[in-house]
Each structure stands twice: as structure tokens, then as C-alpha cells.
Amino acid sequence: GENVEQHPSTLSVQEGDSAVIKCTYSDSASNYFPWYKQELGKGPQLIIDIRSNVGEKKDQRIAVTLNKTAKHFSLHITETQPEDSAVYFCAASMMGDMRFGAGTRLTVKP
């Protein structure tokens, strides 16, 4: 089955800096790659996603890139703010069976 690896497990940045989180997946049949943000005491919420027929997608300060050949995708957050502090999960999915990475705890220091 699909295996998703996520790095780093923790990331600390200064407010205003950029943050990058990387994921790799194993199953070339996976065709949907979402990123979820989980705040303390809450369930994960989708922040951005990308499908396998697209190489890059951007939404304001957040962008995701996908390299199908290398089977890796990355989340980029620019101009980080303290409210970006949370745990971020990547995932890879095909036909509804979604496999998640282990998560990255991002801390943005004021």
C-alpha cells in the first residue's frame, strides 16, 4: 500500500520567514495530494491540495509543488505569521484511500 513520509517533524521559524515542508510517496497511482492544518484541540482542516495533472498551485501565502517523477510534493508558506503555528499533515490518495504523513509541528516565533 501507499507509504507517505514527511519531513521535518518539527520546524521553527521567525515571523516573516518562509517555511517548507516536504513529503514523499510510494504509490505512483496516487493522484490527489492534500495538505491539512491541525490546530490544538481541533480536527485537521484542508488548506490546499493538488492533483497529479498539475505541477504547482498557489493560494495567497501558501503554495504546493508536485514532482510526479520523483514522487515528492512540498508545502511552501511565505511571510509566516504566529497564527500559522500548528501541525501540518500531507497526504496521498487514490480512490478515497488516503494515507497521511506523520505531521510537522510548525512554530512561528514573533
Place this chain on the structure above:
Amino acid sequence: DADVTQTPRNRITKTGKRIMLECSQTKGHDRMYWYRQDPGLGLRLIYYSFDVKDINKGEISDGYSVSRQAQAKFSLSLESAIPNQTALYFCATSDPGQNEQFFGPGTRLTVL
């Protein structure tokens, strides 16, 4: 997401007890999922259902069972709870036409 609710939010139980976690949704989605979350392991899929007649095992189904009573309700049962089932459990829903999954607020289960 307020459209996906889970009960109870917290539960402490003893080894060997039967436990049921319930999930309800008002989003009108056909697909529902149960995940468990453990520190350092992310979310792992336990079971999923694409409609009321459909039940599928996920990555870690051993020790769990589910019931899809209606489109809006999906229950997870632990027939005989054990300590390593202590975890945070999330229910999620999705629409067949969309890949995005909407998560409930979670149930924190502790098995002593």
C-alpha cells in the same frame, strides 16, 4: 467542522470494556471515514464507507468494527478495548465528486 460531530469528546474506560464512538454529519456526504491519530504517526485509516451498504477495511482495522446506520451516521466500536487503543479518533466525510475530507473535532479515548 461543525457539520461533522463526534460523541463523546472524551472517554476513559478499562481494558476489556466495549466502547462505541459515534459520528454524525449534516453535510449530505455519502462517504465517511474513521481514523486514529497517535503522536509521531499521523492519521491512520481504520474503516471507510462509501454508502450505507458499503464497509471497507482501512490500514489498521484489527480490533475495531463499524456500523453505517444511515447516510448521516457512522459508528466505530471497540469490542474489547485494550490500552494500545488509547488515541485520538477522528471521523471524516467526503462527497463522491470531491476528494476533500471534512473532519470532526475528535474523540480522545483512554483505555486503562
